[in-house]
Amino acid sequence: MTTIQDVAREAGVSISTVSYALSGKRTISENTRKRVEEAAQRLNYFPRAAARALAARHNEIIAVTTPVHSDTDRSAHMAFTMKVATEARKHNYDTLLLVQDDAVEGMRRAAETALVDGIVALDVDADDERTGLARTMKIPVVFVGLPSDTSGLTCVDLDFDQAIRVAIDRLIAAGHRTIGLISHNEELLKRGANFPLRIEHAFRQRCAETHIASAVINPRSPDAHDAVNQLLTTLPNTTGIILSSSHSVGASLLPALAARGLSVPHDISVIEAGTTPDASTSPLPFDSLPLDPNQTCPVALDLLVDLIEHQRKPGDIILVPPRYEDRHSVAPATDRHTI
Amino acid sequence: MTTIQDVAREAGVSISTVSYALSGKRTISENTRKRVEEAAQRLNYFPRAAARALAARHNEIIAVTTPVHSDTDRSAHMAFTMKVATEARKHNYDTLLLVQDDAVEGMRRAAETALVDGIVALDVDADDERTGLARTMKIPVVFVGLPSDTSGLTCVDLDFDQAIRVAIDRLIAAGHRTIGLISHNEELLKRGANFPLRIEHAFRQRCAETHIASAVINPRSPDAHDAVNQLLTTLPNTTGIILSSSHSVGASLLPALAARGLSVPHDISVIEAGTTPDASTSPLPFDSLPLDPNQTCPVALDLLVDLIEHQRKPGDIILVPPRYEDRHSVAPATDRHTI
DNA sequence: CTGTTAGCGCTTTCAC
DNA sequence: GTGAAAGCGCTAACAG
Numbered sequence: 001m002t003t004i005q006d007v008a009r010e011a012g013v014s015i016s017t018v019s020y021a022l023s024g025k026r027t028i029s030e031n032t033r034k035r036v037e038e039a040a041q042r043l044n045y046f047p048r049a050a051a052r053a054l055a056a057r058h059n060e061i062i063a064v065t066t067p068v069h070s071d072t073d074r075s076a077h078m079a080f081t082m083k084v085a086t087e088a089r090k091h092n093y094d095t096l097l098l099v100q101d102d103a104v105e106g107m108r109r110a111a112e113t114a115l116v117d118g119i120v121a122l123d124v125d126a127d128d129e130r131t132g133l134a135r136t137m138k139i140p141v142v143f144v145g146l147p148s149d150t151s152g153l154t155c156v157d158l159d160f161d162q163a164i165r166v167a168i169d170r171l172i173a174a175g176h177r178t179i180g181l182i183s184h185n186e187e188l189l190k191r192g193a194n195f196p197l198r199i200e201h202a203f204r205q206r207c208a209e210t211h212i213a214s215a216v217i218n219p220r221s222p223d224a225h226d227a228v229n230q231l232l233t234t235l236p237n238t239t240g241i242i243l244s245s246s247h248s249v250g251a252s253l254l255p256a257l258a259a260r261g262l263s264v265p266h267d268i269s270v271i272e273a274g275t276t277p278d279a280s281t282s283p284l285p286f287d288s289l290p291l292d293p294n295q296t297c298p299v300a301l302d303l304l305v306d307l308i309e310h311q312r313k314p315g316d317i318i319l320v321p322p323r324y325e326d327r328h329s330v331a332p333a334t335d336r337h338t339i
Numbered sequence: 340m341t342t343i344q345d346v347a348r349e350a351g352v353s354i355s356t357v358s359y360a361l362s363g364k365r366t367i368s369e370n371t372r373k374r375v376e377e378a379a380q381r382l383n384y385f386p387r388a389a390a391r392a393l394a395a396r397h398n399e400i401i402a403v404t405t406p407v408h409s410d411t412d413r414s415a416h417m418a419f420t421m422k423v424a425t426e427a428r429k430h431n432y433d434t435l436l437l438v439q440d441d442a443v444e445g446m447r448r449a450a451e452t453a454l455v456d457g458i459v460a461l462d463v464d465a466d467d468e469r470t471g472l473a474r475t476m477k478i479p480v481v482f483v484g485l486p487s488d489t490s491g492l493t494c495v496d497l498d499f500d501q502a503i504r505v506a507i508d509r510l511i512a513a514g515h516r517t518i519g520l521i522s523h524n525e526e527l528l529k530r531g532a533n534f535p536l537r538i539e540h541a542f543r544q545r546c547a548e549t550h551i552a553s554a555v556i557n558p559r560s561p562d563a564h565d566a567v568n569q570l571l572t573t574l575p576n577t578t579g580i581i582l583s584s585s586h587s588v589g590a591s592l593l594p595a596l597a598a599r600g601l602s603v604p605h606d607i608s609v610i611e612a613g614t615t616p617d618a619s620t621s622p623l624p625f626d627s628l629p630l631d632p633n634q635t636c637p638v639a640l641d642l643l644v645d646l647i648e649h650q651r652k653p654g655d656i657i658l659v660p661p662r663y664e665d666r667h668s669v670a671p672a673t674d675r676h677t678i
Numbered sequence: 679c680t681g682t683t684a685g686c687g688c689t690t691t692c693a694c
Numbered sequence: 695g696t697g698a699a700a701g702c703g704c705t706a707a708c709a710g
Binding site for chain 2: 679680681682683685686687688
């Protein structure tokens with residue numbers, strides 16, 4: 001292992017000069033800077049992370065914690081996790097992965113031992129164990145997702161409220177007056193995941209405001225047939241669907257509707273909302289207001305790095321506005337019953 | 340921040356006694372051990388990771404590197420990544436996540452700065468850039484997957500050869516004499532992923548040995564219809580299929596066969612092989628010889644930790660035997676053409 | 679069984 | 695513009 005001592009000797013300068021020449025934290029004459037750099041190169045020198053961390057009192061590492069329940073969409077979570085790691089690198093941080101049962105305990109451990117400088121929390125529940133921890137920890141935490149009590153926390157998320165409102169209004173503008181929400185299954189809700197609740201609440205509220213006939217369906221199977229049957233039983237003359245459910249429900253929606261003699265968008269219009277597309281498959285053929293890691297994670301990291309490096313105060317809640325992707329799955333409403 | 344000094348003072352012992360009492364690395368009288376532990380508890384003491392790492396010359400951190408191409412199955416990769424992290428914790432290691440373009444460069448950086456003690460490489464290509472690095476690095480690397488040149492490397496993977504052989508032999512035992520392999524798409528092969536090559540090679544070889552009529556299909560679309568059409572064109576009287584393709588192809592195989600009037604297992608028997616199930620959906624209804632992270636990752640971590648802690652020599656290649664999961668998708672062959 | 683002490687390799691005052 | 699030196703907080707000889 002070559003150390004800063006070796007480089008200092010090779011370059012004929014002191015170790016502090018090497019340190020400063022390499023970090024650029026104070027002005028060094030062009031000449032010695034070059035000498036130091038060449039010496040470092042020659043000796044293949046790289047500063048030892050642990051030594052640097054001990055002296056500088058920060059590690060250039062953040063942690064990402066994701067509990068990952070059995071029912072969480074692993075593809076979406078991988079997308080978020082990777083995006084966090086990729087964005088962290090842009091700020092020169094590495095990313096420690098704290099998963100499953102270690103998501104909470106690991107968060108505590110990493111903070112207590114000062115293993116990491118900050119934390120990004122993914123997969124946030126309404127009543128998330130990590131919120132309590134975050135409030136008492138000495139290192140900053142940014143939540144990607146909204147717990148129900150956000151006081152004293154820094155959070156970033158898609159503006160689900162607005163996404164739902166935009167979706168409903170779009171359907172209304174096309175003449176639809178009977179709209180169903182195909183939401184997540186009840187296990188997810190029971191577990192305390194917050195965003196489905198927010199979506200359902202926003203949906204009910206907007207439908208009430210606009211006097212739209214509506215129903216919220218929680219599929220009982222990974223196949224959309226059950227959801228479609230439930231919906232058409234509850235609301236037989238549905239002409240608009242807002243889809244905010246698991247990937248498998250979404251993928252089987254078209255065949256399930258076809259089985260009832262309904263085609264999209266001729267008989268029924270569909271808008272997907274608050275859902276993360278799977279990059280390895282082609283997107284579902286529906287207009288969409290996606291929950292996109294590319295929108296939220298960069299913001300989360302800017303915030304976190306700011307919190308770490310400028311010791312700002314936590315407490316920001318940033319709701320990212322949704323983006324509308326048109327895939328021609330919305331058409332003017334027709335009254336199927338008069339045909 | 341409370342330090343080991345504070346604890347030593349509080350407990351009325353020296354700092355080395357605190358260190359040893361807490362690490363258990365030498366015998367300490369029951370009495371003082373208790374005093375130290377209580378003092379640590381009272382002061383809420385946790386050893387600073389960077390200081391420990393600098394003094395002890397290891398960090399208790401490993402890295403997992405996964406390039407993650409646009410076509411990689413994110414769900415499967417998340418499963419592997421998480422399993423590595425979970426297993427690492429069992430050995431008391433934390434896991435650093437090196438993804439995408441940083442998978443290679445990050446690996447170099449993490450090793451050079453001694454940020455991590457060892458590395459697990461996922462998503463291994465036939466001619467993987469990381470193999471060269473691994474051979475010259477001072478910290479151990481374990482590959483989960485097989486590159487084409489494994490000399491000097493430590494690797495763990497499913498025994499794809501045997502999986503394919505078992506699948507073929509099972510079909511043969513049921514009387515099938517015409518078998519198709521629905522493999523991965525050509526992009527994946529072109530990119531250099533190794534396991535599809537291994538699978539196709541094993542398939543061809545075993546079919547030749549057993550004088551079975553066979554065909555290898557690389558689907559050109561994420562839907563199985565194309566693959567089924569290709570297969571039935573090439574090999575019209577196929578009665579057995581070995582499925583080793585993307586999740587979307589697998590999920591649409593049943594409808595695609597149905598569209599040709601074929602049902603499983605009545606008309607055609609199907610065995611899935613070398614494929615990672617998605618935990619958030621129910622498994623495909625086919626007999627399967629899965630590529631299961633639970634089988635390979637624990638072995639990889641045992642190996643890696645052994646390499647780190649007992650400075651053993653690299654060079655082990657461990658092929659995990661496949662497990663057969665019966666879902667009744669194999670039935671005795673019938674000659675469709677005589678019906 | 680316990681204490682003393684010399685580092686681990688770097689950053690960062692403080693002094694020139 | 696550069697150097698000397700004091701730590702950062704811990705581990706692990708070495709000594710008793």
